[in-house]
Amino acid sequence: MQNDVKLTDYLRDRHSTPVAQIKEPGPSQEELESILASSARVPDHGKLAPWRFIVYRGAVRESLGLEFLKIALQDNPDLADPAQEAERARFTRAPLVVAVVSTAAPHAKIPEWEQVLSAGAVCLNMLMAANAQGYVANWRSEWIAYDGRALTILGVREGEKVAGFIHIGSTDFPTPDRPRPQLSDIVTYAGDGQA
Ligand SMILES: Cc1cc2nc3c(=O)[nH]c(=O)nc-3n(C[C@H](O)[C@H](O)[C@H](O)COP(=O)(O)O)c2cc1C
Structure with missing residues (x-):
């Protein structure tokens, strides 16, 4: 992806790339760290940093796919072959998947809702930070973001929520x-709409 565009042009045209169109290569370690550091530069009321990242790359994406398939078969033993393959491939479609995990919790001063919004801001920032490094990205949730068994194998702790699985790669x-x-x-425009 071109990464020398003007910011105004970028924001006017910004869009995601479908996961099915994302392929190798993914970001290097240095590029990934730049993406993660930029992603964490978001408005955050109270400076709580109510989010964290889990990076899935390499072989773990395949073993997670087998675990997703096991869970899916528990719920539907008659799962058709294409659907089984979709479970296996869930995390291998893109070279890199990052879970943006919301750690929002009740707080004396900062509403939990605002902490959750901050995690959403991280997700959009990550799409844009990936683009800035010349990669494409897509923000997905899918059933695995809402299934306790999947969340456990993904490393998401009790009380945390997945704001998004950001798929990053090239196209x-x-x-x-x-x-x-x-x-x-x-x-x-409130009032008479005059500036
Ligand atoms: C929180 C969240 C979860 C999403 N989960 C999915 C998903 O599971 N499957 C899907 O096809 N699209 C999902 N999407 C939509 C994709 O990110 C979609 O490609 C995106 O809306 C494209 O918008 P853009 O081109 O403006 O970036 C999700 C979007 C958001 C904000």
């Missing part, structure tokens, strides 16, 4: 943009 697929909301449908 040669020119992703068409998707429809975007019209400003007139989402913006209200």
